[in-house]
Amino acid sequence: MSTSATTIFSPETAARFDRLVTLYPVKRSALIPMLLYAQDEIGYISDAVVVEIAQRIGISELDVRSVLSYYSMLRTKPVGKYNVQVCTNISCMLRDGYGIMEHCKKRLGIGHKEVTSDGLFSLEEVECIGACCWAPAVQINYDFYDDLTTEKMDQILDDYKAGRGKETV
Amino acid sequence: MADVTFTVDGKKLTAPAGTLLIDACKNAGIEIPAFCYYPNLSLQAACRMCVVRIEKMPKLQTACTTPVAEGMVVQSETDEIKQARKATIELLLGNHPLDCPVCDAGGECELQDMTFKYGAAESKYIEIKQHREEQQWSPVVYFDRPRCILCYRCVRVCGEGMDVWALGVENRGVSSVIAPNGQDHLNCEECGMCIDLCPVGALTSGTYRYKTRPWEMNHVATICTHCGDGCKTTLGVRSVNDGVEIIRGDNRDKSGINGDFLCNKGRYGFDFANRTDRLTKPLVRQADGKFAEVSWDKALDFAAKKLREIREAKGGQAIGVIGSNRTTNEENYLLQKFARTILGTNNIDHHRTADYVSFASALNGKSGRTAGLRDTTSAPAILLLGNNPTDQHPALAWNLRSNVRLNRSRLYVANHAEIKLRRQAKSFLQIPQDGYASLIQYLGGNDGAIAADDNTTAFRDAIRKEESLLIVFGSEYRGRDIQALVEFGLSLPNTKFAALGDYANSRGAADMGLLPDLLPGYVPVNDAAHFVDEYGATLPTTAGLDLLQMFDAARNGDLAALYVVGSNPVSRYGVDPSALKNTFLVVQDMFLTETAQLADVVFPAANLYEKAGTVTNTYGDIQLVKKAADKAGVRTDFELIVRLADRMGADPKKLVPFGRGSFADMGQTRGAQSGEADRHAVWLAANHLEPKLSPFDPFATLDEIQRLVPSYHVSRLELLTGSEQPEKFDLVQIQPAASRRDLVLPAEDTLFTSGTLGRYSGMLKDIVESHTTPNPAETAAD
Amino acid sequence: MPRLVFHPEEVKIISRRFGQGAADIDKYIALDGYKAVQTAIEKGVDWIIAEMKASGLRGRGGAGFPTGMKWSFVPKQSERPKYVLVNGDESEPGTCKDHVIFLHDPHAVIEGTMIAGLAIGSKMGFIYLRGEYRYLLKIMEKAVADAYAKGFLGKNIFGSGIDFDIVTQTGAGAYEVGEESALMESLEGKRGVPRIKPPFPAVVGLYGGPTVINNAETIASVPHILLMGGEAYAKVGSERNGGTRLFGISGHVVNPGVYELPMGYNLKKAIYEVGGGISNGRKLKAVVPGGSSTPVLTADEIDVGLDFDQMGKAGTMLGSGGIVVIDDQTCMVEFALRTIKFYQHESCGWCIPCREGTDWLKKTIGRVHAGGGVAKDLDNIRYLAENMLGRTFCPLGDAAAMPTIGFIKKFRHEFEDHLNGKPCPYAHAEEPALV
Numbered sequence A: 001m002s003t004s005a006t007t008i009f010s011p012e013t014a015a016r017f018d019r020l021v022t023l024y025p026v027k028r029s030a031l032i033p034m035l036l037y038a039q040d041e042i043g044y045i046s047d048a049v050v051v052e053i054a055q056r057i058g059i060s061e062l063d064v065r066s067v068l069s070y071y072s073m074l075r076t077k078p079v080g081k082y083n084v085q086v087c088t089n090i091s092c093m094l095r096d097g098y099g100i101m102e103h104c105k106k107r108l109g110i111g112h113k114e115v116t117s118d119g120l121f122s123l124e125e126v127e128c129i130g131a132c133c134w135a136p137a138v139q140i141n142y143d144f145y146d147d148l149t150t151e152k153m154d155q156i157l158d159d160y161k162a163g164r165g166k167e168t169v
Numbered sequence B: 001m002a003d004v005t006f007t008v009d010g011k012k013l014t015a016p017a018g019t020l021l022i023d024a025c026k027n028a029g030i031e032i033p034a035f036c037y038y039p040n041l042s043l044q045a046a047c048r049m050c051v052v053r054i055e056k057m058p059k060l061q062t063a064c065t066t067p068v069a070e071g072m073v074v075q076s077e078t079d080e081i082k083q084a085r086k087a088t089i090e091l092l093l094g095n096h097p098l099d100c101p102v103c104d105a106g107g108e109c110e111l112q113d114m115t116f117k118y119g120a121a122e123s124k125y126i127e128i129k130q131h132r133e134e135q136q137w138s139p140v141v142y143f144d145r146p147r148c149i150l151c152y153r154c155v156r157v158c159g160e161g162m163d164v165w166a167l168g169v170e171n172r173g174v175s176s177v178i179a180p181n182g183q184d185h186l187n188c189e190e191c192g193m194c195i196d197l198c199p200v201g202a203l204t205s206g207t208y209r210y211k212t213r214p215w216e217m218n219h220v221a222t223i224c225t226h227c228g229d230g231c232k233t234t235l236g237v238r239s240v241n242d243g244v245e246i247i248r249g250d251n252r253d254k255s256g257i258n259g260d261f262l263c264n265k266g267r268y269g270f271d272f273a274n275r276t277d278r279l280t281k282p283l284v285r286q287a288d289g290k291f292a293e294v295s296w297d298k299a300l301d302f303a304a305k306k307l308r309e310i311r312e313a314k315g316g317q318a319i320g321v322i323g324s325n326r327t328t329n330e331e332n333y334l335l336q337k338f339a340r341t342i343l344g345t346n347n348i349d350h351h352r353t354a355d356y357v358s359f360a361s362a363l364n365g366k367s368g369r370t371a372g373l374r375d376t377t378s379a380p381a382i383l384l385l386g387n388n389p390t391d392q393h394p395a396l397a398w399n400l401r402s403n404v405r406l407n408r409s410r411l412y413v414a415n416h417a418e419i420k421l422r423r424q425a426k427s428f429l430q431i432p433q434d435g436y437a438s439l440i441q442y443l444g445g446n447d448g449a450i451a452a453d454d455n456t457t458a459f460r461d462a463i464r465k466e467e468s469l470l471i472v473f474g475s476e477y478r479g480r481d482i483q484a485l486v487e488f489g490l491s492l493p494n495t496k497f498a499a500l501g502d503y504a505n506s507r508g509a510a511d512m513g514l515l516p517d518l519l520p521g522y523v524p525v526n527d528a529a530h531f532v533d534e535y536g537a538t539l540p541t542t543a544g545l546d547l548l549q550m551f552d553a554a555r556n557g558d559l560a561a562l563y564v565v566g567s568n569p570v571s572r573y574g575v576d577p578s579a580l581k582n583t584f585l586v587v588q589d590m591f592l593t594e595t596a597q598l599a600d601v602v603f604p605a606a607n608l609y610e611k612a613g614t615v616t617n618t619y620g621d622i623q624l625v626k627k628a629a630d631k632a633g634v635r636t637d638f639e640l641i642v643r644l645a646d647r648m649g650a651d652p653k654k655l656v657p658f659g660r661g662s663f664a665d666m667g668q669t670r671g672a673q674s675g676e677a678d679r680h681a682v683w684l685a686a687n688h689l690e691p692k693l694s695p696f697d698p699f700a701t702l703d704e705i706q707r708l709v710p711s712y713h714v715s716r717l718e719l720l721t722g723s724e725q726p727e728k729f730d731l732v733q734i735q736p737a738a739s740r741r742d743l744v745l746p747a748e749d750t751l752f753t754s755g756t757l758g759r760y761s762g763m764l765k766d767i768v769e770s771h772t773t774p775n776p777a778e779t780a781a782d
Numbered sequence C: 001m002p003r004l005v006f007h008p009e010e011v012k013i014i015s016r017r018f019g020q021g022a023a024d025i026d027k028y029i030a031l032d033g034y035k036a037v038q039t040a041i042e043k044g045v046d047w048i049i050a051e052m053k054a055s056g057l058r059g060r061g062g063a064g065f066p067t068g069m070k071w072s073f074v075p076k077q078s079e080r081p082k083y084v085l086v087n088g089d090e091s092e093p094g095t096c097k098d099h100v101i102f103l104h105d106p107h108a109v110i111e112g113t114m115i116a117g118l119a120i121g122s123k124m125g126f127i128y129l130r131g132e133y134r135y136l137l138k139i140m141e142k143a144v145a146d147a148y149a150k151g152f153l154g155k156n157i158f159g160s161g162i163d164f165d166i167v168t169q170t171g172a173g174a175y176e177v178g179e180e181s182a183l184m185e186s187l188e189g190k191r192g193v194p195r196i197k198p199p200f201p202a203v204v205g206l207y208g209g210p211t212v213i214n215n216a217e218t219i220a221s222v223p224h225i226l227l228m229g230g231e232a233y234a235k236v237g238s239e240r241n242g243g244t245r246l247f248g249i250s251g252h253v254v255n256p257g258v259y260e261l262p263m264g265y266n267l268k269k270a271i272y273e274v275g276g277g278i279s280n281g282r283k284l285k286a287v288v289p290g291g292s293s294t295p296v297l298t299a300d301e302i303d304v305g306l307d308f309d310q311m312g313k314a315g316t317m318l319g320s321g322g323i324v325v326i327d328d329q330t331c332m333v334e335f336a337l338r339t340i341k342f343y344q345h346e347s348c349g350w351c352i353p354c355r356e357g358t359d360w361l362k363k364t365i366g367r368v369h370a371g372g373g374v375a376k377d378l379d380n381i382r383y384l385a386e387n388m389l390g391r392t393f394c395p396l397g398d399a400a401a402m403p404t405i406g407f408i409k410k411f412r413h414e415f416e417d418h419l420n421g422k423p424c425p426y427a428h429a430e431e432p433a434l435v
């Protein structure tokens, strides 16, 4: 499938997908990166994403769903513009990861896997994100914030709210 | 591969190197439990039930993934192993619903059996169990998620076995769940193999669920009444007020030619038998033109009297007989005997779905050239010409796929359509719809016969290099084309052939002489000496009218009577009802079909599941049909023919040679509840004795068939124990006819249709309706 | 951004270029970059393998398999292409060492991959990073692109006539994908379910070809080993445990961070000297010495050398080198619960003991922690964990069972206190559910 008018993705993403399927000895190896990049653009893995990616790779939609539902970063429902992922795994827990989580809940007024009514933030308790030595740590979308305190967390959320947050995709 | 020697539980065993330990043990009578392992499907090692202790290995090993090796020392059932298995079951049962009392699988559940065996009775689990509602995925497939133990058998059989890939796994960890390809429903071939292989009650059948308990049924393994493959289906039956009802069809003993396989028709397409609108009383048309229900005596007398009058007034040539593709060999044989000796006519035919006559004459007695269905699981190379087995011969399709997958058999497919089996084909050639004959010329060396390119040359070269080829051809080939095809095949070293026709006994119908010019065994009607001797009666010696000629004759007022047994030609051949208005029409059927509606007398008939006898599938495998069900009010076609003959004044003893020949016993009936009688029958057969006291005993007729039709001279003992017996087609000696009229009309059934019969299956109808494509041929009839 | 830490006890080999801008290819070259691979080309396969064997390098992914030996298992002749696979899935709680390698020295990973490729006769390598490491993936992608731009990758590398390509790949959130065969499945675009072994990856791996898979740190060590010589590297470490490794010290220490210490370094010293001791002036209660799957050590058990063999003798494992330090104000039941929750969440679900066992354990320990435990729960926890051990399809089940057994064995009194209705002395805010 070439970057045709039928794609639901932006020209850049479509072009990236065209390239991705050529990188590996088998097309299907592009599946997981494609799903991740599709999610970055669309916000979640919609049915339309499943359909198009299945076609691009030449596998069934069931295959795509079977894979996407395995990986915890891939989601089939929209989240907030800024997805706040608080690690509470052991190293973070020992350094008040739960406190950060609780604080975020209160600050944002939402619980685990919920979205603020303005759609700006969503909150998620996550497993270890590989920042144990700089705990407690949080990832907002793909950006790491570590050595956190509740005050620092407030500052970060304020920054995002004010549009000063990082926007790494 | 070379054998290796190893020790299990102190016993020295040998097996070919590479055999999986679990299979090697099983062959030696050592049962190793397994949920996820299933022979011939890919390995999973997921359930961990098959763990064994192998010397020098630090941990318990899975027998399902360990090939046996020279000198291997194995313990299969120590305390340590028992504990491991017990714990695994406990872990499974933790979150498993304990609804065994209402679960369909209760009583035939592998998890129950293992729990019993390993004594995992104490419930350690005190957490809240997860409940999920049961889901309906298709008219025939239901899924109860909490019962699923994630053995992945269903996923594998659907993908690897069926090449459908409609099932997958979604989510992970304890949330893992089997998921259908349509998100909340299945888009598939509805074969039900997933249900069959499910070791527990997670996948259940729409036709069976919550109907009964397994131990309340009798299980009768008989032959499916639908397509020409002749699969063994096990019918679960139960006594009801008006007989014995069929509750389910499945493939529990797996001893049939279909191995592990059964398609949706064999599995669910039995429900026509239980319909309340079945005919159960004879009908006779009254002066006002309406049917009236009358007694058997009246109906039989009336029909017999009329037939006799017509025979006497106008002679046998004014009477026609049309037989069936779904009645037994004995019935078909009896019907032609009845037609020829009592009605005195050769006007007899049936709906022909393949040109078995030309096939027989092309082979002309060559031995070892026909293939049974089982051969398709092992042939090293197969050429499939025409047909679409996925739709029309599901068991053949399964075998071809399995053979390619498991044995790397080379499959060559030539077809005018892109049939699904091309996916298994080593090479696929798409040809024009009218190109089948030319293809043979091309394969035989005539380069100009088709527009050849690299692909076609490669196809031909590959086939001609094969040293042992099995050619399976569809009804695209008839008459001279079959001759040419066989000639080409015989030019290669070890070719075998199989001709594909439709319906459970179309091959038997041809073999048994439901043909105007040929007697049973393809003996020309003018060469009937043998038959005359056996029958002690003269037979008409000129060829009779074929099926189309009979209707022409009726239209012209030259056919005074027509006797139709288990067939619906009016619908199938689009006969104008007015053509039959001056013909006395007698019909035997289960339902008031388009043909029966025009009849003067209608006899309610039993179907294949309600009688005993034999049938012959399209490959020539002769198989035993056992009586499973019963319906008050109906009679077998066999009985009806005998009674009609009797009332016409014929001697039933001459029609059915009962009481003649060997020895007699107390003559038990064969029925659903006749386990004893069946065992008794086997014993009798083993001692060359047969119960033959009844004029309605089809086995008396089988005796006669075996006397007169050399190709049916197969082991009676094996037949009675339920093994298929290949017809000895090489004993068929038939002169190639100069030219025969082509009367072949393929059934064109889809996976979900089965002629007229299929239209009376509510389940098949539901399936058809739930599948927007393919569109079934609404006119399918037979 | 992870902060870099330094300690005089460190022996800087693999972390030599950290903090020096080596992500820039020119800087990397200036710091002896891409020298090792050129030497390797010159000296040939046998030399590489010999050096690697001499180095005593054991895999840094957790199992500690000797790397030189692993490489030598790959058949010389193969019908299918061979591959090198770099495992940067780093998801074991307590572990963040590969993180700093990708961040500070991405070219070392590339160079190591090339050398592994030379050693086994492969033309293609994959560097697989966990999905959460997007910013590191970008750094790696840039490094790979720069290496191509310089002609270091691609056709005819360093004029050797050998071609070598590297492709980066991202996961999408799954711990189990760190298991080598599951990683191959993932890289092939499938669910991260491990494969049946044998065959082992060295014979049938990625795309069915012989494959060497190594942890990112293992791979990044390779150029350094070739530069300094296998024997010299081996000498730095302890017996049968060559060289150094990156230890992540996290939890209740004054100076958490990733430190490069020689193999065999004393754990107690690592905590009290390198890590600066227990934070907030508290006392040590326990240490999880090598990532969350390694059995816990009590404060009395930590006078032990940090290498695969000594840790094994101490009844635990070196694992991924993630030392998690737990002070005396920590509830071990809660710690056990958080650990098992992780494994329950990450179990791939393939096999029964792991799928059902982790879930059951999580529920039971959760109930005990919440005060709803009953007497038989404690034995049941142990029964379940012991019956998972060694019975699962892949080591994740063991990774869940081993620490659980450790907690209930060594801190049974804390579980009993919860049973006996004593309020948890270290009670936390109520924790949210992770689904």
Ligand SMILES: Cc1cc2nc3c(=O)[nH]c(=O)nc-3n(C[C@H](O)[C@H](O)[C@H](O)COP(=O)(O)O)c2cc1C
Residues within 6 Å of the ligand: C058, C059, C060, C061, C062, C063, C064, C065, C067, C087, C088, C089, C090, C091, C092, C175, C176, C177, C178, C179, C180, C181, C213, C214, C215, C216, C218, C219, C394, C395, C396, C399
């Ligand atoms: C459940 C599980 C998770 C694992 N996760 C990782 C991981 O994140 N990173 C890693 O390098 N190795 C991980 N491993 C170990 C790998 O399977 C493999 O042993 C390692 O990548 C080999 O590299 P090495 O020899 O360099 O250590 C994991 C193993 C298991 C069983």
Ligand code: SF4
Residues within 6 Å of the ligand: B033, B034, B035, B036, B037, B044, B045, B046, B047, B048, B049, B050, B051, B062, B063, B064, B065
């Ligand atoms: S998982 Fe197994 S039982 Fe199931 S079959 Fe195997 S390991 Fe064997």
Ligand code: FES
Residues within 6 Å of the ligand: A087, A088, A089, A090, A091, A092, A093, A128, A129, A130, A131, A132, A133, A135, A137, C093, C094, C095
């Ligand atoms: S435990 Fe929180 S980042 Fe590792």
